[in-house]
Amino acid sequence: MTGPAAARRRLAATALVALAVTGAGCAAEHPDSPRPTAVEKPTISDGVQVFQLVGMSNMRFSAGTLEAKPGKIRVDFSVEDGGASHNFDIPKLPGTRTGIVGAGGSQSVTFTVTEPGDYPVICTLHPNMSAVLRVS
Ligand SMILES: [Cu+2]
Structure with missing residues (x-):
């Protein structure tokens, strides 16, 4: 044909x-829905870079990228009311994992990063939850 x-x-x-x-x-x-693409810059408190990150009930972090400089970093991690429990972990950086935080709860982790780079952030409970700590 x-x-x-x-x-x-x-x-x-x-x-x-x-x-x-x-x-x-x-x-x-x-x-479910697109990844969050929001970029969060830290506030500075006594020389520490502080991020407020929320584990949301839609199984996402509230920011997709945390932009930091080399140095001391604190992440104030909280979990949205009425949703699932979450945690915060940067597998490449020892000592960054919070416990499992239930809805309405919060926990902070403080750590130091000296090497610039992209450090993946995960919630160990939900494989779809990811973000990046970008140190530059
Ligand atoms: Cu989670």
């Missing part, structure tokens, strides 16, 4: 495949 009609059918089939692939990628990337 040749000619313009066949070519149109082939084109239509290609478009359908492209649509199907796009749809599947979309569903795999965000089953």
Whole structure:
């Protein structure tokens, strides 16, 4: 089968495949909602960079990126009322993991980072919860 009609059918089939692939990628990337992209800069308290980070009931951190300079950092981690428990952990940096914090609770961790870089932040309970501590 040749000619313009066949070519149109082939084109239509290609478009359908492209649509199907796009749809599947979309569903795999965000089953719930997009990742937060908010960037948080610290307040400075006695020379310590302080971040307020919330573990939200939609299973996200309140910021996607924490922007810091090398030095001492404190993260005041709190968990939104009425939702699931969360924790805060930077696996590359020992001593940064909070306990499991229940809804309405909070816990702070203080640590020092000397090496610039991107340090992934996770909640060990929810694989979809991620953020980055960016030290530069
Ligand atoms: Cu969590």
